Amino acid sequence: MIQNLFDGILVGSILSLGAIGLTMVMHMLRFANFSHAELLSLGAYVTFVFDKLLESMVPALSQTIGGLSLTFSLIFAIILSMGVTGVSAIIIDWLVFRRIRDSAGPLSMVFASFGVALIVRNLISLIFGLKPKLYSEEITFAVRVSLDPLILIKLDQVFVLCMALVIMLIFHFVLSRTTFGYALKAVSENPTLSQINGVRLALMIRLIWLIGGGLAAVAGVFYGLNNQVSFLMGKDLVLSLFAAVIVGGIGSIYGAVVGGFLVGLASNMALLILPSGYKPAVPFLIILIILSIRPTGLFGEKK
């Protein structure tokens, strides 16, 4: 029970990070982006590559931090990967979505995002192989927090959870204290009025992809640390991310954060009553329930 609670919160924090970008894109560009989850696996693999590169270039960086299995090189790799993944998101938008946005409706973008997801996911598996990867071959042992009930927690997991919370807090300050934050809020409330007030929409869209991609990369790495780095990560997470966005209400960044935690918790708590094989279907049930009782989500605006 408490173990499920902890796992739920942990997965929830990862989903929250991933859902922030998705909710911004769904609100601003008005389409459900089925390829957003692939940014998580892209970020995870790019981090993997940078990590190995840094380790071989500067062996000193391969030292682990404290009692964690994480190395310094991994931390730097994550930062680099955030940039690369964010820029990749901008490039994908520029190559595909922008063109379709100009010529066809939002549903064509949904459609294209399925195609993009297939391409990105399978290119990754073609390049990196079908076998999952691990950031560290070292086996870290879980700390037994209590025996009855049995609760096992890894230090890495605590680190991931704390980092996820710190990143969200930083993002919160950017949103609430900077002109960029106001502009972002302004654009999501009324794009035309914000344009009149000097906000460059094209630039904002690029920034949204950059931020969404960067946060997705972190989420992907954290998911990879917690499980393993696999090209199927996006496929496994896409529905949970949508569930988080819908629970929070499309366009609400804080909603996405809360939604992420709720979906993570619900998915893990559901295991108390459902056989574990049914776990992938839980986000779908959450989506159905929310859409039938409160389609605007917890924090969404009414139409």
Add this chain to the structure above:
Amino acid sequence: MSDTVLNVQSLTAGYVPGLPILHDVNMRLGRGEIVAVIGPNGAGKSTLIKAIAGLVLVEEGTIMLGARNLVGIRPDEMAIFGIAYVPQTNNIFRTLTIRQNLMLAAKRSDGLVDDLIERMFTLFEILRDKQLDKGGKLSGGQRQMLAIAMALVAEPTLILMDEPTAGLAPKVAEEILALVQDIAEKGVSIIFVEQNVKAALRISNRTYILAEGRNQIDGSTQELMEGQVIKEIYLGGRRLETS
């Protein structure tokens, strides 16, 4: 006659390519002048203002600001040319505080922002008290004041206002109109759309009448007041309802 600030010539513009709303519209605005645009509902008044602000598709014609053609300039660049636009509806951000609205509208982040905002608060004391409230909490009149303050805070030379008094109590509407006159006296040129024909005629230097997307008649307000056609057209209520 004062020197021309803005000159709209044979403007054909609309929302969908090939389906223009405005046809061959002409309009001129001098420095420090107040020009009113009146006309029945759906005449294209808002569309004309939006065309100048860069928000609709211009198919033909020019919009000259001095020697510069504004056609093709993005709405977010208009501020560079000293143009501010107060839309008819949804003209403030409900989810931002009053202060944040003004900070965004000031389009600058240097030390001057606080000064400029302070000046707006002296102009609209009521906004100072509410500066930390969300825009959504303001009453109709206060909302309109904030919208005008958002235009002024960018220090424009030309302000486009779309029905700034719509839906306001008569007394508040009077205040807004007096403010428009004050602004113009400081050398800012103003184009404003007004439903209340009498008010429009009273405070404007010149008035344009638009119907079905075309100029109907124009001239100095004085001439219009005296002219027979104009009386027939709207004071007689044939085309417009005067309120």
Add this chain to the structure above:
Amino acid sequence: MIGIVSYLVFFLTMGFVLSIAVLGLNLQWGYTGLFNGGVAAFFGAGAYGVILFGGSNKAGQLIGFGLPYPFAVAGAVLLAGLLAWIVGLITTHLRHDYLAIATFGVAIAVENFARNAEPITGGAKGLRGFERPFETVINDPFWFNLAYLIFVFVVLIIVYNILENIGQSPFGRLLRAIREDEVAAQSLGKSPARVRLQAFIFGSMIMGLSGALYATFYAFISPQDIVPILTFQIWSMLIVGGSGNNKGAVFGTLIVWAGWVGSGWVLTQFAPVEMQLYIGTIQFIMIGLIIVLTLLIRPKGLLPEKLIISRSVARVKPE
């Protein structure tokens, strides 16, 4: 020689079975503008449905009604329709991409159910052993398959004609009007949400029919047959052919299906050994590329829709 012919029979049978699903999708997307991201779910409901309703009750198996074949097919189609009704009722009146998300989810849930609900669906092993009609009468695999091909072809012709008739009917025009401009359609006094729901259910039932024919052909169904890639294959078939156009839908199906089968054959023959594991991966990239490139380069497909409605409804949106 007989090998090639029997392969051709297989190729066409599958091509026609898939065409039926693509026609169902065309009703939803092409005519009505509804995004169904879970074609595999409705196809799967039909496929499992026909074996559950028509198959006999075996040991360890909870359900198996052993109904006569026509009833089994009808049950399968209704099952797909029921699933569509549940999802559609909740989503067709909401923001349009909610339907995409919910249908995508239902496909995952159905596959998940098929994998786990062993007493009903046979779990990962699937459901095997289903006596196909006339199998004992014809009693020769080649001739049986040929007869089945003709049967499937007839069904395809029937579905095609029904959809063509719908397309020309006032209902079909209403669907297109809703696709083009929901507000305008609403002002005609029709409830777009209701009409969208009807089109969604009917389209999904056609997909269910396609699934039933698929499962009948193999007398076997497993979760492997209803994985998400099926949805994307069917989508790529529709968009290549030309959404909104039924001829295009069938044409696109045969082209993409040939491309799929052909690329699979070429890759198994000529790809280096270490690449053999990645044949599926390459084919998935191919499907993704077909979707994206068609949308970018030729969004109306090879055979574009012939617009029959007049453009009298001016696209006027309120401020």
